[in-house]
Amino acid sequence: MGHSKYRQDGHAPRKRFGQNFLHDPHIIHRIVQSISPQQGETVVEIGPGLGAITEPLLKLCGAMQIVELDRDLVPKLAERLGPLGEVAIHQADALKFDFASIRQGDQPLRVVGNLPYNISTPLIFHLLSYAGLIKDMHFMLQKEVVDRLAASPGTSDYGRLSVMVQYRCAVTKLIDVGPGAFNPPPKVDSAVVRIAPYLELPFPVDSESDLAELVSSAFGQRRKTLRNNLKHLMDDADYAALGIDPSIRAERLTVEQLTQLANQLSDKRRAQ
Known part of the structure; x- marks a missing residue:
């Protein structure tokens, strides 16, 4: 069943945006459970694709902010999500987007995304510049990137990315996801990671x-x-x-x- 609704809406995944649409209901359920969004929270989704995670999140939190680069997807998302809750869709490049602009009052942002490989590291660094406004981030990434983000000292995955992210945030690997959960299936394994900025840095630096x-x-x-x-x-x-x-x-x-x-x-x- 999983594939059919994507074929009906006629949106072919685009290589240049690195689009692989998630369709496995079991994985979607586990991701939504991990995020556990609450009414009134400011949930921001980056690159929702066809809304596979957006729909269940929106039903739980009632309102979402969405940043989507592919302008052809924007009207489809608006039509599909409109009946489920309040949605503000920003057609923009997340790497250049001002995340402070969508903060509501002093509510911290909860950021979610299934990120294409080529932008995952620069986007995480862009978001870390807003670390003070963000409660947590849940990302589906290529598994090797998640392994590097969460790596411990003394392992081959531990490097610059591990240190610069762990300096600012607690990092937890949550779920391994095989290629079959996506359409089209990517050539790599994926994983879901939680990145939660510290309210107070455990080891602050002068510079x-x-x-x-x-x-x-x-x-x-x-x-x-x-x-x-x-x-x-x-x-x-x-x-x-x-x-x-x-x-x-x-x-x-x-x-x-x-x-x-x-x-x-x-x-x-x-x-x-």
Whole structure:
């Protein structure tokens, strides 16, 4: 049954938007349960496709904000969702969209999306610039991206993406999703992740740009040691001050240790 309603509405998935429409009712139900939207919350969906997740969410929360790039989908979504609740559809590129503009009062945003692979990382970083306005984000992503977002130190998936997102947010992998849940089936496995910005950062830094530079350099050549990758930023005295062994690789360091190194770097720069 799952496929038929998509064929009736005549919208063929478009490659250039990376569209793969979710149709598995079991997976849809599990995602909606994980999000558990409440009446009165500001739920924002990015790229709803044909509304497979939007419909059950809207029935629960009564009103939604939608950001959709494909202008051909906008009237179809409006027609389909209109009877189910209040919907504001913004035909826009989520990577450039001002998420502060749809906040209602001091209600935090709850962001949801089935994101195409090519925009998932830049979009998460764009949304992190609004972290103070966001309660949580639930995304369906390529499984390898979710594995990197949620990775622990000492694993091969742990890298710049893990650190920069985990610095700001608690990250939880929720559900693995096989290709058969989509039409057309993608060539990769997917997974659902919850990313919840911290109200107070557990390991704050003096300068986020210093942290970004340090993490980018530390993981720049994964096989090299900290001493080699950070030789333009740190010397042995800096590591000694923090009790960090410079002969290990960056992937062995916790987010806390990397923030300590970033603060050491900021102190050095202020002293110069």
